[in-house]
Amino acid sequence: MKLADAISLLRKRYGEAALPPVRGPWQWVLWENVVYLADDSRRAAAFEVLRQNTEFEPEAILDADDDALLIATSTGILAKQQAGKLRECAQIALDDFHGNVDIVLDWPPIKAQRALRQFPGIGTPGAEKILMFEGAFNQLALESNGLRVLLRLGFGEEQRAYAATYKSVREALGTQAPIQCAELTQAHLLLRQLGQEVCTRTKPNCDNCTLSRQCPSSSA
Ligand code: SF4
Structure with missing residues (x-):
């Protein structure tokens, strides 16, 4: 077939199929990390809470108090772990991307994939998926x-x-x-x-x- x-x-x-409410590689990194093992509707709910609490700004995520992150991550299991991962993502975004993770869309696919794999929860298939959804990777x-x-x-x-x-x-x-x-x-x-x-x-x-x-x- x-x-x-x-x-x-x-x-x-x-x-x-409905597209997830995600725009750009940085939001994809947060989408993948905001909850652990949740279905799409719970993930979307958690993502929206994170948007309201931080506007997805790396500095705001790093500065947010525990409650502000946990109210989003507790939509799934291992809420504390995922809050820690969000902070780790924010730190990487600031340290290695000067806060602009979406710059990877201007890079060659191999370099962009390598960069995205630095984030927790993003392996090769995940990095490829992010770039594919953003029109920067022409394979399934x-x-x-x-x-x-x-x-x-x-x-x-x-x-x-x-x-x-x-x-x-x-x-x-x-x-x-x-x-x-x-x-x-x-x-x-x-x-x-x-x-x-x-x-x-x-x-x-x-x-x-x-x-x-x-x-x-x-x-x-
Ligand atoms: S795709 Fe899966 S569910 Fe569908 S016929 Fe094949 S094995 Fe069965």
């Missing part, structure tokens, strides 16, 4: 749900290490005609949604999957 065909079917099923970045869906659709092979699996899937995608840059974010979000709601890790619901007729792993 071609990736573009899978995305087309998912779009028919789910419609256009994946998180774990989308990666699982593509593996089951026959792209790449599962390896012992997550990074090796990710590389295998990306290499398999590389043999296909690239989809348009603007479509990459939709592909990311729609594959993630299918992985979260239908093609789950332990019990894929193939009977209710819009890709079941084309999927080599389907049990339907």
